[in-house]
Amino acid sequence: MKPAYKMLDEQTGRYLPFVYPEELPFWEAARRHELVLQRCDGCGRAWYPIGPACPHCFSTKWDWSRMSGRGTLHNYVVYHKAWTPYFESRVPYAVVQVELEEGPRLTTNLLGCALADIRIGMPVVVDYEEIPGDITLVQFRPAKEQS
């Protein structure tokens, strides 16, 4: 996988994430359907967004670490306006923030869940969505005990 800075998939009109070189391990793991984040060798904590040093103790000694993929829905918003043509057929849709059991919060989408069924605090598990540009998105869905 190469770093990619192209933002728009011209076939679908969908905007794609930037893939910065320092984020490649995250995106490559997502393609394997694994969620990895940086974990500090000093304090043991994980974090997101990706950065050069631990935001908790400022150590620059860390490694990529596989996360459990389990978390809870921390908060969400529902978009009713399509900010680009791609979203015209998708509104209203939710953007959610998931707090992983390891602590970091990811801004993502909740698959397989009607808007009316979204609840703050609901248990969620990681899932993956293949999109154009050879990119796999880290998404979430309700944990089984919820459904």
Ligand SMILES: [Zn+2]
């Ligand atoms: Zn640390």
